[in-house]
Amino acid sequence: MFRPGTDETNVQYEDVLCNFCRRSWDPDDPTRPLIEGHHGSHLCGECLALAYQAVVLENKSDRVAGVACTMCLEERDDECWRSPEFHDAVLCRRCVKQSATALEKDKDYQWTRPKQVEGA
Ligand SMILES: [Zn+2]
Numbered sequence: 856m857f858r859p860g861t862d863e864t865n866v867q868y869e870d871v872l873c874n875f876c877r878r879s880w881d882p883d884d885p886t887r888p889l890i891e892g893h894h895g896s897h898l899c900g901e902c903l904a905l906a907y908q909a910v911v912l913e914n915k916s917d918r919v920a921g922v923a924c925t926m927c928l929e930e931r932d933d934e935c936w937r938s939p940e941f942h943d944a945v946l947c948r949r950c951v952k953q954s955a956t957a958l959e960k961d962k963d964y965q966w967t968r969p970k971q972v973e974g975a
């Protein structure tokens with residue numbers, strides 16, 4: 856998403872916000888990359904890590920019937936993660952996995968998916 860009032864002809868890094876935590880993008884921070892979804896939606900690496908932990912490792916689901924995924928805009932039957940801060944921001948399991956795979960391949964960033972904790 857973009858900061859309200861963003862000049863669309865002159866978008867700055869700080870105008871680009873993660874839909875899930877609403878923090879602006881800092882291109883100099885390699886630990887917090889930003890992934891672009893549909894309709895100008897964005898997901899940062901920190902939120903992706905939280906979502907991955909919850910949905911993939913812990914099999915939790917915050918899915919609410921009738922609410923589409925913020926990134927792919929599809930209403931899916933998958934497990935979903937909802938931002939604890941902004942409840943209208945929802946991420947489906949498919950987007951979690953696709954985003955994690957894409958980010959790990961991106962050499963500009965140092966993002967790795969959370970690992971299953973032994974014995975947990
Ligand atoms: Zn975020």
Ligand SMILES: [Zn+2]
Nearest residue numbers: 924927947950
């Ligand atoms: Zn999705």
